[in-house]
Amino acid sequence: MTRDSIATVRWPRLMIVTLIALIGVGGFARLGIWQVARLHWKVDLIERVDARIHADPVPAPGPEAWPAITATSDEYRRVTLSGRFRNDETVLIYTPSDFGPADWVLTPLERDDGTVVMINRGVVPEELALAGRFDAAPEGEVMVTGLLRMSEDKGWLFSRRNDPANGKWYRRDIGSITRAKGFERAAPYFVDAELGDPKAWPRGGQTVVSFRNAHLSYALTWFALAVVVFGAWLLVLWTELRRR
Incomplete structure (x- = not known):
């Protein structure tokens, strides 16, 4: 150069x-x-969650463990708990589903210590849900096994807001639901019940465990x-x- x-x-x-x-x-x-x-x-x-959902169930966390529960350490863990359903306090929460517009059916389970855990018993097509044409939770002492889920405190960008005053719910915000119901000792999580009768409504076992990677x-x-x-x-x- x-x-x-x-x-x-x-x-x-x-x-x-x-x-x-x-x-x-x-x-x-x-x-x-x-x-x-x-x-x-x-x-x-993904590996941790996959291990949790296939593991043997453990007792659902009690009040002493509630403050330490996090999505990282506890969500999708298989748990088991017993108590009595309070069918008169059932909540319907709108959701899109494989069956079209539908509702989650959340029924509180009252345990022997007086605490309450909301149980997502499954999904019901909206037409049946609004007409009340689905099975009530069993009476008496029952045992429930399912996946521990965290409260959906925040909605999506275009999601509708819950309307506790009129009993209309669009996300599983457990804190809002239990406060509206007046439950003083309620777990901060809910449990997605496993599939029972595959032909019954509500239909359990509808948890979607999928992570975009x-x-x-x-x-x-x-x-x-x-x-x-x-x-x-x-x-x-x-x-x-x-x-x-």
Whole structure:
């Protein structure tokens, strides 16, 4: 390369382009690394949840354990508990389902210690639910086995808000439901009952255990963008150094 060609390199322009390239490559690479970390977290979560739902049931947490319950450590754990259903306090919660518009049927289970746990007994097509054409919970002492679920305190972007005053519910916000019912010692979680009679309504065993895992594709996208920016910088550098 001659001295004249070197003199024609537009160094201020090249420095600006280099700075932008550094920011772009660094930023995209960091996002890619973050997605890789999220990938490992998601895989670990899926493995933990899969182990929980296939494990032998354990006693449902009592009042002394309620403050420490978290989604990370407890959700989707198979639990068992006994008590008496309070059918007169059943709550219907609207939900889309494989059967079309439907309702979850949540009935409180009162345990021997006086505490209450809301049991999601399953789903009923909305037409049957509104007409009351579904089975009441069994009378007397019963044993329930199912998956521990966390309260749905927050709705989705376009979800309708619960209307406790009029008894209309659109998400399983256990705190709101138990307060509206006046339950003083109610668990902060609910239990999705396992499938009983496959032809009965409500129909249990409808828990969807599915976690979207697209972190690998996201990571590859960010790394590819970093490579593209780096390649573009090399092209600009090559062009500038070849100027006459």
